[in-house]
Amino acid sequence: MQARLSNGEFIALIAVLFATIAISIDAMLPALPEIAASLSPDAPNRAQLVITSFVFGMGLGTLFAGPMSDAFGRKPVIIGGAVLYAIGAMACWMANSLEILLIARVVQGLGSAGPRAVSIAMVRDLFSGREMARIMSFAMMIFTLVPAVAPMMGQGIVALAGWHTIFLTYVVFAAFSSGWLALRQPETLPPASRRPLALDALTRGVAEVFSHRIVVISVLCQTLTLAMLFSTLSSMQGIFDQRFGQGDNFPYWFAGIALTSMTGSFVNSRIVMRVGMRAVVVATYGYVVALTAVILALIVAGIMPETMAFPAHLLWSVGLFAMMGLTMGNLNALAMEPVGHIAGLASSVISALATVAAVLLAIPVGQMLNGTQVPLMTAVLIFATLALGLMRLARR
Numbered sequence: 001m002q003a004r005l006s007n008g009e010f011i012a013l014i015a016v017l018f019a020t021i022a023i024s025i026d027a028m029l030p031a032l033p034e035i036a037a038s039l040s041p042d043a044p045n046r047a048q049l050v051i052t053s054f055v056f057g058m059g060l061g062t063l064f065a066g067p068m069s070d071a072f073g074r075k076p077v078i079i080g081g082a083v084l085y086a087i088g089a090m091a092c093w094m095a096n097s098l099e100i101l102l103i104a105r106v107v108q109g110l111g112s113a114g115p116r117a118v119s120i121a122m123v124r125d126l127f128s129g130r131e132m133a134r135i136m137s138f139a140m141m142i143f144t145l146v147p148a149v150a151p152m153m154g155q156g157i158v159a160l161a162g163w164h165t166i167f168l169t170y171v172v173f174a175a176f177s178s179g180w181l182a183l184r185q186p187e188t189l190p191p192a193s194r195r196p197l198a199l200d201a202l203t204r205g206v207a208e209v210f211s212h213r214i215v216v217i218s219v220l221c222q223t224l225t226l227a228m229l230f231s232t233l234s235s236m237q238g239i240f241d242q243r244f245g246q247g248d249n250f251p252y253w254f255a256g257i258a259l260t261s262m263t264g265s266f267v268n269s270r271i272v273m274r275v276g277m278r279a280v281v282v283a284t285y286g287y288v289v290a291l292t293a294v295i296l297a298l299i300v301a302g303i304m305p306e307t308m309a310f311p312a313h314l315l316w317s318v319g320l321f322a323m324m325g326l327t328m329g330n331l332n333a334l335a336m337e338p339v340g341h342i343a344g345l346a347s348s349v350i351s352a353l354a355t356v357a358a359v360l361l362a363i364p365v366g367q368m369l370n371g372t373q374v375p376l377m378t379a380v381l382i383f384a385t386l387a388l389g390l391m392r393l394a395r396r
Contacts, residue, residue: 005185007135013185014123014139016177017078017115019146020085021058023173024112025051026147027154029237030251031163038163039098046098048234048366052359053102055230057088057109059355062117066348067205069118071197073187074125081114082178089170108170113348115177121347124336125188130273132336136329137269147321148258151251195342205345215346217394218335219354221281224387225327226358227365228288228380232320234366235376242371244310257317264322268329277330278394284326285388291319292384296377313373320380334394 005013028035028050036047061081069077088108095101120136127135157166195205209215236254241247264284272280295312298304304312332350339346361383368375 011135011138013180014119017119018139020112020115020177022146023150024054024170025233026150027166029151030155031158031166032237034158034163039101045367045369049102050105051234052230052363053105054109055355056359057106058112058116059352059359061110061113062348062355063352065113065117066121067197067202067345069121070195070345073189074118074122075181075187078114078118078181079178081111082174085111086171086174089167093164093167117347117351120332122188124340128340129333129337133272133277133330133333134269136332137265137272140265140325140329148255151254155251205342206349209339209346209349212338214394215335217390218331219350221387221390222331222354223357224383226354227361228320228383229324230358230362231365231376231379234362235369238369239373243373257321260318261321264325268326272330277334278391281327281330282391284323285384285391288319288323288384289381289388291316292377292381296381299374
């Protein structure tokens, strides 16, 4: 029987599994102009669908990955998902039209659901409550390094071998992460704790998940938080290029934003055990609402000094990305606390609903890109305000 991994190696492994999502999204950002020019020259904003189609597939796959992991164990489902992910990546590599590329990205997203959702269930198998939130924060800190380097990696690959070649790196990454899991991580769900993959059991499990008020509020807040993230990722490269003329330097600015925003996860890991998860989330949403409202008001009123426009946008971007480290781990821990005995199913249902709903909110925001940050910031202000109101309701 394999010995349990040290906390350090376990956190690193979870971070790498989480990074499947980050590398699949962020490495594509510098390639969007080339994809638009190659496959959608008449409607360049459609290239953003390469991002949201992947996330949509991930959301759908998440609905099935958790229940399957409850029935068959965590490791087989994660490894099987990695295989499907690699198949989707190979199909993307061979795609010669935007429609085929988007379908292949959905398949790739379906496969990514294993590493994404089931890894959270693995954490819940071993930890709970604030300790789970702390472990998630440390994993998010390591995970944040991937968004820092992924756009530079994508830009380098595009320059050397074309945007299709990015998808071959995804195959290599899937082999690495799933191999590490297979060789080093013991199964966290013993056979005695597994639940049969039966419709009536799944129906009862879903009903139980949503019988908890905090779970419902957490799902809604995760939806709004992810909608802010996906909207920003879809529009970010276009804003840097069209509004600020920083398209060529975008990967370097993105790396700086990602590294700086690591402070969110670090701060959360230091204070969540003392002040609690709800308090951290409420304070974070309040900060995002205030920062967005001030910068948006200055832009709309036409009194934002041009010399301050780009630094202000960088500050706003750092705040938005830091929000992820201060909210998502805590929201997941809050939602999972009352449903630990059905962690796989609960993680899947929660992640699937939040992700798919967030994509549906984010797609129209991305398609409204007009060369300025006004549509994006307006949407983020609305989403953050709603999330803040929900979390205040949860505290009461």
